[in-house]
Amino acid sequence: MAAVPSRVLPLALAAALAGPLLTSLPSALAQSPAASAALSRQSFVAEAVRRTGPAVVTIDTERTVVVPGRQSLAPFPFMDPMLRQFFGLPQGGGAIPPSQRTERGQGSGFIYDSTGLLLTNAHVVEGSTKVTVGLSDGRRVEGTVVGADRVTDLAVVRLAGGGSWPVAPLGNSDSLQVGEWVIAVGNPFGLDQSVTLGIVSSLNRNAAALGITDKRLELIQTDAAINPGNSGGPLLDADGAVVGINTLVRSGPGAGLGFAIPINRARSVAEQLVSKGSVSHAMIGVGLDAVRNASGSPVPGAVVRSVMPAGPAARAGLRPGDRITAVDGQAVSNPAQLTQLVERNGVGRSMELTLQRQGQTLRLQVTPVELSTLMGSR
Numbered sequence: 001m002a003a004v005p006s007r008v009l010p011l012a013l014a015a016a017l018a019g020p021l022l023t024s025l026p027s028a029l030a031q032s033p034a035a036s037a038a039l040s041r042q043s044f045v046a047e048a049v050r051r052t053g054p055a056v057v058t059i060d061t062e063r064t065v066v067v068p069g070r071q072s073l074a075p076f077p078f079m080d081p082m083l084r085q086f087f088g089l090p091q092g093g094g095a096i097p098p099s100q101r102t103e104r105g106q107g108s109g110f111i112y113d114s115t116g117l118l119l120t121n122a123h124v125v126e127g128s129t130k131v132t133v134g135l136s137d138g139r140r141v142e143g144t145v146v147g148a149d150r151v152t153d154l155a156v157v158r159l160a161g162g163g164s165w166p167v168a169p170l171g172n173s174d175s176l177q178v179g180e181w182v183i184a185v186g187n188p189f190g191l192d193q194s195v196t197l198g199i200v201s202s203l204n205r206n207a208a209a210l211g212i213t214d215k216r217l218e219l220i221q222t223d224a225a226i227n228p229g230n231s232g233g234p235l236l237d238a239d240g241a242v243v244g245i246n247t248l249v250r251s252g253p254g255a256g257l258g259f260a261i262p263i264n265r266a267r268s269v270a271e272q273l274v275s276k277g278s279v280s281h282a283m284i285g286v287g288l289d290a291v292r293n294a295s296g297s298p299v300p301g302a303v304v305r306s307v308m309p310a311g312p313a314a315r316a317g318l319r320p321g322d323r324i325t326a327v328d329g330q331a332v333s334n335p336a337q338l339t340q341l342v343e344r345n346g347v348g349r350s351m352e353l354t355l356q357r358q359g360q361t362l363r364l365q366v367t368p369v370e371l372s373t374l375m376g377s378r
Helices: 010-022 035-043 044-055 081-086 262-277 310-317 335-345 371-376
Strands: 054-069 097-113 117-120 130-134 140-147 154-159 181-186 194-206 218-222 232-234 242-249 260-261 286-292 298-307 323-327 352-357 360-366
Touching: 044 054, 044 097, 044 181, 044 194, 044 232, 097 181, 097 242, 130 154, 140 262, 154 262, 181 218, 181 242, 194 335, 218 242, 218 335, 232 323, 242 262, 260 262, 286 335, 298 310, 298 335, 298 352, 323 335, 335 352
Parallel strands: none
Antiparallel strands: 054 097, 054 130, 097 117, 117 154, 130 140, 140 154, 181 194, 181 232, 194 218, 218 260, 232 242, 242 260, 286 298, 298 323, 323 352, 352 360
């Protein structure tokens, strides 16, 4: 038997294997070219946006800004009243009176309640004298700000009049995992219904760690592009449910990182804004950090980095270096969870902190106070 060149063997094997593989291909490939092309164009992103897109809105705002008066810088000779009168210039030393101007802004939002309530960022509507909401079907409706909370950068707007309002389904941000697909929808630069795709890059990003010291947020980090005008728009999961509210994007070094407020936090804030017009923020007056072992890996708990003088934590006896491991018997896994437990406990109700200090286990009673009260005492 003649020897078979070795380079022919792979071809022969490929031909032998191709037969059974070809017969087992999906029947969809045997359809007409047009049907195959339509099938290839289908996308979970398109389906998700189809489900939620009608509830995504454009928010146009107007605010009145007062421009303070000032002295005009007239050349020296014309500061003389006689010369000003001779040349017909206004008297009064050239003073320019205060004036007003109208500033216009734009952002995004989404309707989350069939009665016409929508969520957006507080900075989108802050100080607005007029809010106009544009729907994807072309309708333009006046809106009224129900309430806004600067600490969480969230606001609720109510649409005027009745009507059939499309509603975005709300998901569960607590179930998100790093690496999941997410879709940012909004109206950047005034362009309606822009869609970008990315993944969840990280969870529980503390706003303070990003240099935002006036906000109290644990954010979803994503690489889905969030551009100016996207603020307040929804971040969707692969099923089209809202899991976050797009709030900011990092510029400069690290540009391209987007951040969104988890929808579970937004839902809680929205309920308070609708019922009371404001949000209560319980605080105990500590700065927290993650706990790490010798190799740098995170371990359960939250370490106290700073204690505000005369605050609830200071009065209870907490010290820098204490590692808080539980609240009212519930284990604490990280600083974000501890913050949530303090919020849920509320203002004026005592809570027990279990902590480790120099190898000893201590239990301290601390009573949270309202954020505004604590900041006012500084």
